[in-house]
Amino acid sequence: MANGLPQLPQDSLAAQRFSIEIDGVTIVQFQEISGTASELEVVELKENDAKGRPVIKKMIGAYKPPTITLKRAANASMDLWQWHKDGLDGKLTTARRNGSIVQYDHGFAEVARYNFTNAWVQKLTISGMKAGDNAPSVEEISIVCETFERVH
Secondary structure, eight states: OOOSOTTSOOSOOOTTOEEEEETTEEEOOEEEEEOOOOEEEEEEEEEEOTTSOEEEEEEEEEEEOOEEEEEEEOOSOOHHHHHHHHHHTTOHHHHOEEEEEEEEOTTOOEEEEEEEEEEEEEEEEEEOOOTTOOSOOEEEEEEEOSEEEEOO
């Protein structure tokens, strides 16, 4: 008999079925997402026990928000560049945005959502330009955020 919570689905989540939402607007055509992590720093406390032996305790430190990397084939849209430019120009109110990474099952029903807040584009890279090559240029952005959490 299998162990686990019976109300949860046992199928793994399909990695190729996802979307990106920024301030409630879905941005389409992303090829890849990476850097999504929730991490706590480790604080080491070195002390001696009652007999004078060194002891190292590991405690929970500060939350370390991720840098999310998104890749897509470059297109005519200026939306990602404008988002980055708002940061370059010091327009903090429009440079900081909230968003979600939404994952879908094989029937395209939402099965997981990861929210991030106060995100801004730290880096924008265009690559893949080569004479005689048929591959599309790739637009890659690095987004830093203040929080990242799975909400379902």
